[in-house]
Amino acid sequence: MAPTPMIELRQVNKHYGRLHVLQNISLTIxxxxxxxxxxxxxxxxxxxCRAINRLETIDSGEIFIEGQPLPQEGKxxxxxxxxxxxxxxxxxxxxxxxxxxxxxxxxxxxxGISKAEARKEAMRLLERVGVADQAKKVPAQxxxxxxxxxxxxxxxxxxxxxxxxxxxxxALDPExxxxxxxxxxxxxxxxxxxxxxxxxxxxxxxxxxxxxxxEGGCILExxxxxxxxxxxxxxxxxxxxxxxxxxxx
Amino acid sequence: MNRPEIQDVLYEAPGPKTxxxxxxxxxxxxLLLAGLLAAIVRxxxxxxxxxxxxxxxxxxxxxxRFLGEGLVTTLGAALVGSALAFGMGFLxxxxxIRGNPVLRWLCTALIEFTRGVPTLLFIYFFFLIxxxxxxxxxxxxxxxxxxxxxxxxxxxxxxxxxxxxxxxxQREAALSLGYRETKLFYRIIFPQAIRFVIPSLxxxxxxxxxDTTFASIVSCADLMQNAKVLISNYDALLSIYLVxxxxxxxxxxxxxxxxxxxxxxxxxxxxxxRRAA
Numbered sequence: 001m002a003p004t005p006m007i008e009l010r011q012v013n014k015h016y017g018r019l020h021v022l023q024n025i026s027l028t029i030x031x032x033x034x035x036x037x038x039x040x041x042x043x044x045x046x047x048x049c050r051a052i053n054r055l056e057t058i059d060s061g062e063i064f065i066e067g068q069p070l071p072q073e074g075k076x077x078x079x080x081x082x083x084x085x086x087x088x089x090x091x092x093x094x095x096x097x098x099x100x101x102x103x104x105x106x107x108x109x110x111x112g113i114s115k116a117e118a119r120k121e122a123m124r125l126l127e128r129v130g131v132a133d134q135a136k137k138v139p140a141q142x143x144x145x146x147x148x149x150x151x152x153x154x155x156x157x158x159x160x161x162x163x164x165x166x167x168x169x170x171a172l173d174p175e176x177x178x179x180x181x182x183x184x185x186x187x188x189x190x191x192x193x194x195x196x197x198x199x200x201x202x203x204x205x206x207x208x209x210x211x212x213x214x215e216g217g218c219i220l221e222x223x224x225x226x227x228x229x230x231x232x233x234x235x236x237x238x239x240x241x242x243x244x245x246x247x248x249x
Numbered sequence: 250m251n252r253p254e255i256q257d258v259l260y261e262a263p264g265p266k267t268x269x270x271x272x273x274x275x276x277x278x279x280l281l282l283a284g285l286l287a288a289i290v291r292x293x294x295x296x297x298x299x300x301x302x303x304x305x306x307x308x309x310x311x312x313x314r315f316l317g318e319g320l321v322t323t324l325g326a327a328l329v330g331s332a333l334a335f336g337m338g339f340l341x342x343x344x345x346i347r348g349n350p351v352l353r354w355l356c357t358a359l360i361e362f363t364r365g366v367p368t369l370l371f372i373y374f375f376f377l378i379x380x381x382x383x384x385x386x387x388x389x390x391x392x393x394x395x396x397x398x399x400x401x402x403x404x405x406x407x408x409x410x411x412x413x414x415x416x417x418x419q420r421e422a423a424l425s426l427g428y429r430e431t432k433l434f435y436r437i438i439f440p441q442a443i444r445f446v447i448p449s450l451x452x453x454x455x456x457x458x459x460d461t462t463f464a465s466i467v468s469c470a471d472l473m474q475n476a477k478v479l480i481s482n483y484d485a486l487l488s489i490y491l492v493x494x495x496x497x498x499x500x501x502x503x504x505x506x507x508x509x510x511x512x513x514x515x516x517x518x519x520x521x522x523r524r525a526a
Contacts, residue, residue: 082427092418106426
């Protein structure tokens with residue numbers, strides 16, 4: 001028997017009014033796998049990412065996390081979400097608290113971990129992502145890159161089994177993208193299961209195991225990264241890669 | 250900290266012609282103001298308002314003690330009334346945001362009702378109707394409760410606008426970490442919402458304070474009521490009202506300054522430090 005996949009989607013559908021934004025999506029992500037989702041805007045890749053921790057509800061189909069169906073509400077859903085880390089395009093650090101508080105709060109509030117322990121762990125994580133020296137500042141005082149690294153530390157503080165990244169570098173100035181990607185690369189090397197929605201082709205090529213190409217609510221291609229970049233099966237995927245690479249020149 | 254003034258934001262910088270025109274109108278306005286003031290003083294003199302019989306009692310300590318007692322009652326009613334308004338407003342806001350449809354409808358109705366009905370009607374209710382039901386209330390509560398009720402709907406809406414102003418991402422981030430609704434609200438949303446609306450809450454405190462001047466209707470000895478007693482004692486209407494008006498203006502001015510400072514502290518704090526760094 002094959003090992004239980006970390007994330008499994010079975011025939012997931014979602015509509016926004018008349019727009020069929022997820023069309024019969026089936027997908028499995030194994031433990032330790034790093035999967036990148038690329039595709040033009042409006043293709044449903046963010047929705048796919050957000051459906052996995054139910055920030056977006058789905059109309060039909062099933063989602064399993066380590067073999068357990070994703071709960072629909074209440075305490076079971078909150079507990080499941082606490083096992084799934086999420087990093088947002090706009091960082092979403094808690095604006096009224098310091099960076100250190102941002103990383104300490106959820107372990108204390110949600111898991112009931114003691115303050116001393118939460119602080120120790122938070123400082124360790126901030127050290128790891130390289131913003132420990134900013135611990136006492138509030139988010140607005142940090143650069144975008146620093147904020148996003150702190151947001152990654154905040155998600156890691158819950159010791160998630162899987163991390164979702166929803167366009168983590170799209171809101172960043174170009175010179176700050178690298179620092180965030182290197183934290184993510186390190187995380188991938190350590191064996192974290194990751195689903196990354198991104199336009200960073202170099203990251204996709206060098207770090208990910210698999211690439212999903214989405215368009216119009218469908219996964220058009222699901223290939224190992226090397227294969228995908230050397231010879232994409234889909235004509236549209238090829239065109240998309242080309243257009244992204246040209247815009248980066 | 251160099252905050253842009255509102256006119257810098259709304260209008261372009263004036264050119265030489267405009268500057269000349271502004272100067273001209275400023276001088277005209279000042280002249281007009283001076284003329285008005287002179288006319289008032291003249292009218293005071295003509296009608297004999299400067300006569301010592303209208304002013305001598307302000308040299309007595311008892312006068313000030315009497316007004317002071319009234320002021321304490323006024324401030325007490327305003328503070329207790331505001332605190333009650335905040336509590337009730339908070340509950341109404343929670344009911345309107347969450348809660349089941351029935352509760353939501355009820356809270357919306359209560360908010361609209363308390364916002365729409367003038368304070369004076371609530372005061373008459375507590376003055377004329379409530380005693381008939383056998384509910385014995387002191388004069389203090391007969392003014393404080395209606396003022397609080399009259400303000401709570403506005404407070405509820407202010408708090409709600411603050412909650413709505415918190416970016417959606419804050420909620421999503423907390424949900425993704427495993428927060429549940431109640432804790433999420435008290436730990437993440439409300440602390441940010443209250444920062445947005447503190448200035449309008451303090452503005453509401455000013456309105457409650459002004460509403461307490463109706464206290465004389467229910468024979469509560471607030472500043473206004475005591476002023477009226479002085480007026481009938483000394484037969485001096487204008488001088489006493491003038492002094493009392495100045496006291497009210499001073500208090501409300503201080504509250505408005507406080508509101509400005511708090512707003513600047515909460516909003517500007519972070520970005521100012523960043524600019525300095």
